Amino acid sequence: MTCPRCQHVNRAGARFCEECGAPLPRACNACGGALSPTAKFCPECAQPAGGPAPRQFGSPESYTPKHLAERILTSKAALEGERKQVTVLFADLKGSMELLADRDPEDARKLLDPVLERMMDAVHRYEGTVNQVMGDGIMALFGAPIAQEDHARRACYAALRMHDGVGRYADELRRTHGVDVQIRVGINSGDVVVRSIGSDLHMDYTAVGQTTHLAARMEQLARPGTTLMSGATLRGAEGYIEVKSLGPTPIKGLPEPVEVYEVVGAGTVRTRLQASVSRGLTRFVGRDAEIEQLRRAQEQVSRGRGEIVAVVGEPGVGKSRLFYEFIHSHRTHGWLVLESSSVSYGKAAPWLPLVDLLKGYFKIGDRDDTRTIRAKVTGILLTLDDNLKDSIAPVLWLLDVLPEDHEFQRLDRRARRTVALEAVRRVFLRESVSQPLLVVFEDLHWIDAETQAFLDALVESLPSAPVLLAVNYRPEYQHAWGGKTYYRQLRIDVLPPATAEALLEPLLGDHPSLAPLRRLLVDRTEGNPLFLEESVRALAETHVLVGERGSYRLARDPGAIQVPATVQAILAARIDRLPPDDKRLLQTASVIGKDLPWTLLLAIAELPEDELRRGLGRLQAAEFVYEAKLFPDLEYTFKHALTHEVAYGSLLHDRRRLVHGQLVDAIERIHADRVAEHAERLAHHAFRGELWSAALRYLEQTGTPASQPSIDAVLGGPESPGNLWWRGMHQRALALAMWERAMAPDFGNFAGMVLANFRLGQINHSLGDYERAAVVLAENVAVLDGDLRGQTFGLAGLPSVLSRAWLVLCRAEQGAFEEARALADEAVAIGIAQDHLFSLVVAHAASGGLHTRREQFATAIAALEQGLVLQRVADLAILFPLVAAPLGWAYARAGRHDEGLALLHEAVARAEEMQQAANHALRLVWYAEAQQLAGHADAARRLALQALETARRSGERGHEAYAHQLVGDLASRTGDNDEAGENYRTALALAQRLGMRPLTAALASRLLSPR
Known part of the structure; x- marks a missing residue:
């Protein structure tokens, strides 16, 4: 159910939008038509409004193919609670109301259901999952619940197949009922979190970002008869499909236009290597020994003795490229080369690689009609050998062009299969008599059972035939040829x-x-x-x-290089093929890191020791991990760093946090007598486990270690120092920023160091540690010179300006007014020179803040008003409290009480609305003082006490000093000198400790002569 307000896709049956809370329109379960809130019957089909959905599409269990359902349910426990990279497809029937109008509901359903069936058949053909049937449309996922390395390509092929199948059905409807129907399809790729999978296969999931929203919008933008997709999907399917760019398109609910593409048709590319050829191949290096092995096998075949060469390797190591270079070299001159490959969805398509091989042999083109194909097959076979005339019918049957009334069709399917396999084998063996034959079958790990049977039969015939059978596959594929004397295996690995x-x-x-x-x-x-x-x-x-x-x-600076989506999809699909228990073990182990000490595995795996050893043995056999050390302690390690990252990335945040916390406990327990030696590892796990006090404690024990986890691995996502500071979680923010600062030099990460310095300055300023903040901010000011002044380093503003701005605020609190004024002038000048509005707003806010501390309110108002104008022009809502709050206080101090109160009220309200907790205590102090100046004593005291509590809670000691000063002033005005004195003394102690010289002087004056 799509929300009409925000376009969020909700679960079927939801009454209110899960995203924005808007009421959702009711829909008829029978026909999908819209219902009014009070309707008891559907006006379109007359079925009861609360009636059950048609049984045919009642739940995913009823329409999911058995082989897919079994895979999902078998792995249910391992798939739940995972982050998945997916492609989402929405398809609906345009004009369903016209189709249903003036028809008996049952008759209308008979017309509509075949459209849905063809949609779902197309999805299942490419092993997608139909998650929802929504009246006259469907929602499908590719890549979840079971990972698929080519989910984007599958979704595009499914869309094309839908249009083809529905188009043929539409032709029939047009002839028989005079009704024109077309479908429209929208596709987008991104992440989802699989929450749960029901016994009926219904899947609850949470989209990450705009994954489903954008797919739904693509469908709504599509014209009938077309498919639209996003750039994210194109990146995963580029080369495999033909598209037409529609350019940047505004999308409701998104801040920026999105590149939209129309899927025009299937491309000529079938394999990843073909896609690489179309983009331009890279240099072929490091495979001389393998080429030589192929040449030796070729020599044996030239002497009349057939050979099998199997190239085995993990995804991406270059198995197909090796064959390509050999085939396109001078070595195959005079040979007939026939090539074919399996596809990832091929197990559901019998004979597909063999049919492709036959099409290549008979030179059958995509546009050849049935008569042309029959003529080519018949001509070539009879020319080759009259004795092959009995092979013509079986070959035509495999190519799906044999007439329905041919006598061969009267055989049962098993007999046809046996005869057809033998016929193709005879054809190729006879051809090899005329010229040596190189038969290439790639990606056997995806081969279907029928093609496998053909290969097994061909292999038995090789010893006396000049045929070189070259195959490649991934390590998980199994066959029965290993004992043949004419079989040789080439294992290729990554490049040195x-x-x-x-x-x-x-x-x-x-x-x-x-x-x-x-x-x-x-x-x-x-x-x-x-x-x-x-x-x-x-x-x-x-x-x-x-x-x-x-x-x-x-x-x-590239910082931490992310795993490309294409690579992530390959590795995630491989992990998903593990048995559920082994997959969970691999994911849990990934939390430890790339290296896996046995003692820590035992502590977190929640398995008996013997079961853990067996599980690790299976992961070793599958080549995910291997034993790295036996002495002094047993240790395993991930074979590949990227596999470790993908396994870790698939875990949900809560699960990761829990296991990291368990690891802190385990390390402290196992190494209780030498915890200091493990401070570095403990700091990492405490950070990720969100054990902030422990994280700070262990971080202080580490110097600058020689080797650390990547910055991105420690600081990814919303738990960044900036976000935590904004929400007032200053200790957590400080810990993370310290970690970021410590890591940056090891990785030569200049950008990381700049950002960490700025965040440390921001956080320490809020905490009242002005000198510590000034040190790191001054470091940024020193290094961000020349062209670097105009670099954002990924921030919304220029760090050259932002660092100066916060340094201005620190120096103002310390009383270094002239230095602060020079820095403020520089910040404004850089903002103007770079024409950077965000930075200019912040620079004017800092300049105004300096002048308010000097009680130069006219000058402060001029700077802050300029900042507020720029903030409104640029519509930078996030900066409103930063400028408006000090401006409101300056207005109040200048006697403009009503203006000041109005602006402060809005600044405080909007800060709270945005959950901006950082420096909120100071905003409340200013608001309270404005209330007091306007003569509202009760409101002033209430706000002053609230400011004091807020400052204490967030640990903002400088702002706590200001709050105590104001509470003292309010008490003094009522004649309560005891309360006033107590608050002044507390404030003075804080101000002296923090080096707040102007505030210290003001408080000393109050204590000498209380108001």
Whole structure:
């Protein structure tokens, strides 16, 4: 059910929107038509408004193919509570009301249901999951609940198949009922969190970001008969489909236009290598020994003895590229080369690789009609050998062009299968007599049972036939050929570092800025060629690299390189193929880190020791982990760093936090006598476990370690120092910012150091530690010079301006007014020179803040009013309290009480609305003082006490001093000198401790002569 207000997609049956709370329109369960709030019967189909949904589409269990349902239910426990990368598809029938109008409800349903059936058949053909049937449309997921490495491509193919199937049905309806029906489809890719899977296969999930919203909007924007998709989906399907760009398109609910594409048709590309060829292949390096093995096998075949060469390797190591280079070399001159490959959804499509092989042999094109195909097959076979005439009918049957009334069709399916397999085998063996044959079958890990049977039969015939059968597959594929004397296996692995750098050189270029990036990429990908290429592509798409392929330069510090979506999909799908218990063990182990000490595994795995050993043994056999050390303590390690990251990334935040906390307890218990030696690891797990006091304690024990987890791994997502500071969680923010600052030099991360310094300055200013804040902010001011003044480093404002602004506020509190004035002038000048409105607003706010501390209210008002004008022009709501609150106080101090109160009231309310807790105590102090100046004593005291409590709760000691001063002033006005004196003394002690010289002087004066 899509919300009409915010377009959020809600669960079927929801009465109110889960996103915005708006009431949802009622819909008829029978036909999907809109119902009024009081309707008892549907005006479209006359069914009861609360009646049950049609049984045919009542729940996912009723329409999900058995083989998919079994896979989902078998892995149910392991799939629940996971983050998944998916593609979401929405499809609906345009014109369903016209189809149902003036028809008996049952008759109308008979017309509508076949459309839904064809939609769902298309989804299931590519192993997607129909999660909801909504009246005249469906919602489907590809990549969840079971991960698929090509989910974007599958969704696009499903959409094309839908249009084709519904189009043929529409032709029939047009002839028989005079009704025209068309569907429209919308597709988007992103993340979802799978919450639970019911026994009826209904899946509850939470979209991450705009995943489902944007897919629904794509559908709503699509014209009947078309499919629209986002750029996120195109990145996963590029090359495999043909698209037409519709340009940036405004999307309701999104701040920026989105690139939208119309799916025009299927592309000519079928495999990942073909997609690479279309973009331009990288340098072929490091496989000389494997090419030589293929050449030797070829020599044996040339002597009339058939060979099987099996190339085995993990995804991305270059199995297909090896075959490509061999096939397109001079070595295959005079050979007939036939190529085919399995596809990831191919197990549900019998014969597909074999049919492709036959199409290549008979030179059958996509546009050839039935008569042409029959003529080509018949002509080629009879020309090759008259004795093959009995093979014509079985081959035509495999190609689906044999007439229905042919006698071959009268055989039962098992007999047809046996005869057809034998016929194809005879054809290829006869062809090999005329010329040596190189038959290539790729990606056997996805092969269907029928094609496997053909290969098994062909293998038995090889010893006396000049046929080289070249196959490749991933390690999990199993076959029965290993004992053949004519079988040889080539195991290829990732490239060694020097070879990997040689691959990168022509891909990146030789710009001096790229040298550290090359090493970083090789380390991260461990020399996997595909992962290297995809990482470079992702860096170019995110503008970390600028220029063109082969002549890139580094535009900004890459920081922690993210796992590209394509690589993540491959690795997630591989993890999903593990048995549920082994998958959970792998995910839990990933929380420890890449290296896995046995003692820690035992502490968190929640398994008996013997079961844990067996589970680790299975993960070793599947090549996810291996034993790294036996002495002094047993330790395992992830075979690949990227696999570790993907396994960790699939866990939900709550689960990660829990296990990190368990690890802190385990390390403290196991190493109780030498905890200090493990302070670095304890600090990491305490951070991720959100044990903030422990995190700070262990962080203080660490110096600058030689090797640390990446900054991104420690500080990702909403739990960043800036977000925590904003919400008033200053200790947590401080701990994370300290960690970020400590890590940055190790990784040569200049941007990370700048951002960490700024956050430390912000947080320490709020806490009242003005000198510590000033030190790190001054460091930024010193280094952010020249061109660096105009760099944002990922912030909304320029750190060169923001660091000066907060340094101004710190120096003002310390009484260094001249230094602060010079810094304020610089901040404004940089903002003007860079024409950066956000930064200018902050600069004027800081300048005004300085002058309010000097009690130069006319000058302060001029600066703050300019800042407020810019804030409103740029519509920067987030900065309103920063400018409006001190301006309101300045107005009040200047005698403009009504203006001041109005502005402070709005500033306080909007800060609370935005949950801006940082510095809120100071805003309340200003509001209270404005109330007192306006003669509202009761309101002033209430706000002053609230400010004091807020400051204490958030640990903002400087603001607590101001609150005590104001409470003292209010008490003094009522003649309560005891309360006044007590508050002044408390404030004075705080001000002296914090180095707040102007406030110290003011308080000393009050104590000498109380008001």
